[in-house]
Amino acid sequence: MTHLVELELRRIDLPLVTPFRTSFGTETERDVLLVRAGFDDGSEGWGECVALRDPVYSAEFVDGAELVIEHHLLPRLAGAPLAAADVAHRLAPVKGHPMAKAAIEMAVLDAELRRLGTTLHAHLGAERREVPSGVSVGIFESVDLLLAAVQGYVDDGYARIKLKIEPGWDLEPVRRVRELVGDQMPLQVDANTAYTRTDIEHLCRLDEFGLLLVEQPLPEDDLLGHARLAAASSTPVCLDESIVSTATAVDAIELGAAEVVNIKPGRVGGYLEARRIHDACRDRGIPVWCGGMLETGIGRAANVALACLPGFTLPGDISASSRFYAHDIVTDPIRVVDGHVAVPAGAGLGYELDLAALHAVTRSSRILSAP
Ligand code: OSB
Ligand code: MG
Numbered sequence: 215m216t217h218l219v220e221l222e223l224r225r226i227d228l229p230l231v232t233p234f235r236t237s238f239g240t241e242t243e244r245d246v247l248l249v250r251a252g253f254d255d256g257s258e259g260w261g262e263c264v265a266l267r268d269p270v271y272s273a274e275f276v277d278g279a280e281l282v283i284e285h286h287l288l289p290r291l292a293g294a295p296l297a298a299a300d301v302a303h304r305l306a307p308v309k310g311h312p313m314a315k316a317a318i319e320m321a322v323l324d325a326e327l328r329r330l331g332t333t334l335h336a337h338l339g340a341e342r343r344e345v346p347s348g349v350s351v352g353i354f355e356s357v358d359l360l361l362a363a364v365q366g367y368v369d370d371g372y373a374r375i376k377l378k379i380e381p382g383w384d385l386e387p388v389r390r391v392r393e394l395v396g397d398q399m400p401l402q403v404d405a406n407t408a409y410t411r412t413d414i415e416h417l418c419r420l421d422e423f424g425l426l427l428v429e430q431p432l433p434e435d436d437l438l439g440h441a442r443l444a445a446a447s448s449t450p451v452c453l454d455e456s457i458v459s460t461a462t463a464v465d466a467i468e469l470g471a472a473e474v475v476n477i478k479p480g481r482v483g484g485y486l487e488a489r490r491i492h493d494a495c496r497d498r499g500i501p502v503w504c505g506g507m508l509e510t511g512i513g514r515a516a517n518v519a520l521a522c523l524p525g526f527t528l529p530g531d532i533s534a535s536s537r538f539y540a541h542d543i544v545t546d547p548i549r550v551v552d553g554h555v556a557v558p559a560g561a562g563l564g565y566e567l568d569l570a571a572l573h574a575v576t577r578s579s580r581i582l583s584a585p
Contacts, residue, residue, distance in 0.1 A: 215295030216257065216329075218584045221288055221318070222250035223280055226575040228510065230538050235352040237380035237408035238270040244508050244538070247276050249283065251321035253296075259324025259562055263317035264480035264507035271406070271507075272313075272434075272455060272481065279314040284582060287311075287318055292584040298323035302483055312458060312483035319484035320516065320563070328562040333519065335557050335564070338489055340522035344556040348374035348529035349537060350404070350506065353383050357390050364391050367537075373553035374400040374426070374529040380408040385419055392423045400529065404429035407455055411439040418447045426528065427452040427474045440471035450474050454505055458482060460490045467498050474528065478505040479520065480513075488520055496525035504530030511535055511544030515564035518548065518557045543572045 228244040235241075247263040263283075265274040290304050301319040308315075327337055335343075349372040354360040364375060377391060384403070392401060402425050409417060409431045417431055427450040432439040434455035444451040452474035457463045459482055466472035475495050479488040495502045504521040507513070514535060521530045532555050535547030544565040548555050558564030 215297065216253040216255050217294075218251060218291050218296045218322070219254050220252040220581055220583050221283070221321075222252070222579060222581045223283060224248045224250065224579040225276075225280070225577045226510075226543065226572070227577050228539055228543075228575055230508070231536070231540055233352070234508065234538070235354070236378045236404075237353070237406045239268065241266070241508065244510075245276050246510060247280055247317065248510075248512065249317045249321045251318070251325050253325055255329070257325045257329045259321045259326070259328060260512055260567065261317040261320030261322075261324065262510055262513040263313050264478070264509060264513060265313040266507070274311060274313045279311065279317070282308070282311050282314045283318065287314060288582060289585055291318070296322060298326050299486065302486065313480040316480045316482075316484040319486065320479075323485065324562040331561050333559070333561055333564060334485065334516055335519040335522055338485070338519060338523060340519060340557070341524065342522040344554040345518060345521045345526065345532065346373035346529040346553055347533055347550045347555045348372060348376055348400075348503075348531055349533045350376045350531045351378065353378050353380065357387050360387055361390060361394050364394060368395060368399070370534070371550055371553045372533065374402070376402045376404055376429070376531065379403045379405050381413070388420060388423050388425075397424060400426050402426040402429065402452075404454070405431040407431070407433045411436065411442065414439070414443050414446055417443055421448045425449045429476060430454040430456065437466055437469050437471040440466070441469045444470055444473055452476055454478065455481070457491065460487065460494050463491045464494050464498075467495070467500050472500065475500055475502045476505040477502050477520070477526075478507060479516070480507055481505075485516060485520060489523070492520075492523050492525045501525070501527045503528035504532055506531035506533070508538055510539070511542040511547050511565045512563060514548045515544070515558045518555050519564060522557055541571055541574075543568055543575065
């Protein structure tokens, strides 16, 4: 078995093609931490940390992730041989920081699968080779601008539209978009925790729009509030921020707080835990879909492989790379064809890096030896 010899921590800046506004803020440029794991047999793999620049989606943020990897996670990986299946266990004594941990596990898994000449898709046991593609649409200055953006995504062939909402930007934009796209288009909303329990009656007014689901309307720790909303509303309640592990997913389902689950590998500590959440939801008849964190081609490729598992019965936030970026850092960026994205065929997570493109967006790179 192979030992980890080094971790490269590389920071890149990828400008977004258009600002992305949610209830927690506006992203104009993606500040991404990439992690490269190098092993003593010369094999290597890359992972992507999905933490945002600021701690506004969850407590993690990219500078903090870099620090915790260097000072708290890397020291726990040295010494013994390292397999991807051991990473979560070795890092478990460190509380929290799932996105930092996931980035490391992803890099180790990529190296391991490339060494074996196999794909993440095969490793996870997925069968489908393509999945329907949904697009997440931000908050706009006006409903007219929103409608123009949505029409563009409909023209691009997306199979599902998700609208970001917040208090003051909900019933009217949703009504107008529903009128624009017609009753048949799958449509859902995401509030990123912007409401409170006192808004339950108001949120029930979304029922008339025939939405697939309402995602994370209440704060992440308010499972009871979500259960109350789920009981009051005909729109299925989906949790994103609240679901940080298989245990929280199972509890939220048991409480009636999650009728649908958004699975984001970074939020739950990695693709292996994401797989277990998929299995637990499937056993309980709860549909899941793959969320997104504005990933580069590295994370996007891995997300497609994950979403090919059979329990992912709803379209994910796995849009074309070009929905967010003009120049991705992989040679064959994910594209949407007839509303679907295809799983990349390559070994490991599936992508190949475009080294010139990566170089062009690199702000800093540090190579840390495994102690
Ligand atoms: O809540 O799903 C979310 C992006 C950043 C942080 C949180 C979320 C999102 C998105 C975009 O909705 C999903 C994507 O990558 O397409
Ligand atoms: Mg969300």
